[in-house]
Amino acid sequence: MKHIILFGPPGAGKGTQAALLVDHLGFLHISTGDLLRAEIAKRTELGIRAAEFIDAGELVPDETVIGMIRNRLQEMCMVPGIIYDGFPRTLPQANALDAMLASRQEQIDGLLSLEVPHEELIKRLTIRGETSGRSDDTDLATIENRIEVYEKKTKPIIDHYEALGHHYPVVGTGNIDEISERLITVIKTRII
Ligand code: C5P
Ligand code: MG
Numbered sequence: 346m347k348h349i350i351l352f353g354p355p356g357a358g359k360g361t362q363a364a365l366l367v368d369h370l371g372f373l374h375i376s377t378g379d380l381l382r383a384e385i386a387k388r389t390e391l392g393i394r395a396a397e398f399i400d401a402g403e404l405v406p407d408e409t410v411i412g413m414i415r416n417r418l419q420e421m422c423m424v425p426g427i428i429y430d431g432f433p434r435t436l437p438q439a440n441a442l443d444a445m446l447a448s449r450q451e452q453i454d455g456l457l458s459l460e461v462p463h464e465e466l467i468k469r470l471t472i473r474g475e476t477s478g479r480s481d482d483t484d485l486a487t488i489e490n491r492i493e494v495y496e497k498k499t500k501p502i503i504d505h506y507e508a509l510g511h512h513y514p515v516v517g518t519g520n521i522d523e524i525s526e527r528l529i530t531v532i533k534t535r536i537i
Pocket of ligand 2: 359378
């Protein structure tokens, strides 16, 4: 089973591109953001706790998201691969994921990072906030904070997979199909 992380700052297009990739490749899409929002909608204890972090543009504690991924991975079989969207968000999450996969004699095969300039991210998230109903997209200070949290806590994950020879940067601007083709080309020529 192939394991591919779709990486990038908030607004880079991870969710949009992950959906296209899984359609094309027959992989499974795991979005921790979507899983958390589903918990919030169901008003579970986990969801109620997570909402406080999400609404502030902060990260939900590592143990919580790692636990969600562990549950999903245990259920998983018979898929050719998984696209991780929005996970890992911190180095401890990356290390936990590596360990979970190592115990299955598997590994992260590629981290594809979507590169999008800061002003473009702000523009995309602001527009998304007008239609998505996402509480964390409607306030500019929260948007800025999420990008700052990405720079500080999430971006260092690139170096971790770069050192293992598994980092593939991809230009994340242009139209959606163009970006999708770039990602598929990298996956088909370098990863699968
Ligand atoms: O990935 P997505 O942008 O949909 O995540 C939305 C929010 O969910 C993040 O801004 C963050 O507050 C929270 N989240 C998290 N840890 C993750 C994934 C999402 O804290 N691994
Ligand atoms: Mg997303």
